Amino acid sequence: xxxxxxxxxxxxxxxxxxxxxxxxxxxxxxxxxxxxxxxxxxxxxxxxxxxxxxxxxxxxxxxxxxxxxxxxxxxxxxxxxxxxxxxxxxxxxxxxxxxxxxxxxxxxxxxxxxxxxxxxxxxxxxxxxxxxxxxxxxxxxxxxxxxxxxxxxxxxxxxxxxxxxxxxxxxxxxxxxxxxxxxxxxxxxxxxxxxxxxxxxxxxxxxxxxxxxxxxxxxxxxxxxxxxxxxxxxxxxxxxxxxx
Numbered sequence: 001x002x003x004x005x006x007x008x009x010x011x012x013x014x015x016x017x018x019x020x021x022x023x024x025x026x027x028x029x030x031x032x033x034x035x036x037x038x039x040x041x042x043x044x045x046x047x048x049x050x051x052x053x054x055x056x057x058x059x060x061x062x063x064x065x066x067x068x069x070x071x072x073x074x075x076x077x078x079x080x081x082x083x084x085x086x087x088x089x090x091x092x093x094x095x096x097x098x099x100x101x102x103x104x105x106x107x108x109x110x111x112x113x114x115x116x117x118x119x120x121x122x123x124x125x126x127x128x129x130x131x132x133x134x135x136x137x138x139x140x141x142x143x144x145x146x147x148x149x150x151x152x153x154x155x156x157x158x159x160x161x162x163x164x165x166x167x168x169x170x171x172x173x174x175x176x177x178x179x180x181x182x183x184x185x186x187x188x189x190x191x192x193x194x195x196x197x198x199x200x201x202x203x204x205x206x207x208x209x210x211x212x213x214x215x216x217x218x219x220x221x222x223x224x225x226x227x228x229x230x231x232x233x234x235x236x237x238x239x240x241x242x243x244x
Contacts, residue, residue, distance in 0.1 A: 059212035063143050064140045065138065067136070068234075073087065089107045093105055100139075105139070114194040122141075125141075125144045133151070140243075143241065143243060146238070149237075150180050151180075153233070156183055158179070164183070166202045166219075169207070173206055185206045188239040190203075192241065193222070205218075212227055213227055223241070224239050224241040
């Protein structure tokens with residue numbers, strides 16, 4: 001099935017209206033109405049697939065729903081951040097429908113901010129991540145989550161390891177795990193707290209607990225867990241902590 005997502009801006013308010021074109025017609029994905037112009041078009045073509053694949057790795061806590069699907073994004077005069085927000089939102093909506101008994105989830109994604117999401121008026125934690133060929137997302141009602149995914153073939157220069165290394169972090173982590181996997185540890189942790197890469201990676205210290213489970217400690221003393229594994233030629237890491 002071909003899915004096209006077009007982004008446009010209202011000429012006066014410049015607010016985004018997101019329109020999904022599918023086999024059953026156009027659906028308005030925002031509260032904006034009567035858009036007066038179509039600009040910054042962005043076209044996304046999804047590879048044919050069924051509803052998103054739920055990942056059931058043994059290291060993922062039962063309170064977290066994680067789903068993956070292949071995805072190719074093509075932009076024409078558009079904004080990649082907006083395109084990724086749209087596709088992330090679409091995946092979360094499909095996950096809620098399939099894995100939360102037809103529940104409707106409202107997602108509000110803002111550039112450089114962690115997405116906010118609500119089910120029946122109650123805030124839930126969500127996160128999503130893209131590569132050139134896929135997208136992964138996580139939802140939890142009880143845990144604060146951040147997810148990152150990178151291709152296992154992506155190269156990270158060794159010089160970056162010095163910038164990633166936290167002051168109280170041993171070198172053993174870097175000898176025992178691929179550098180690109182460690183990148184996903186750190187980015188997932190920073191996405192969980194809502195800063196993303198605006199906060200340097202060396203502000204998070206990571207240590208092994210077992211093969212797929214790791215401990216994260218932030219520079220303010222906050223602690224969290226990270227589960228990490230390979231799936232479809234990608235490293236996927238999910239950082240999580242109890243919601244307040």
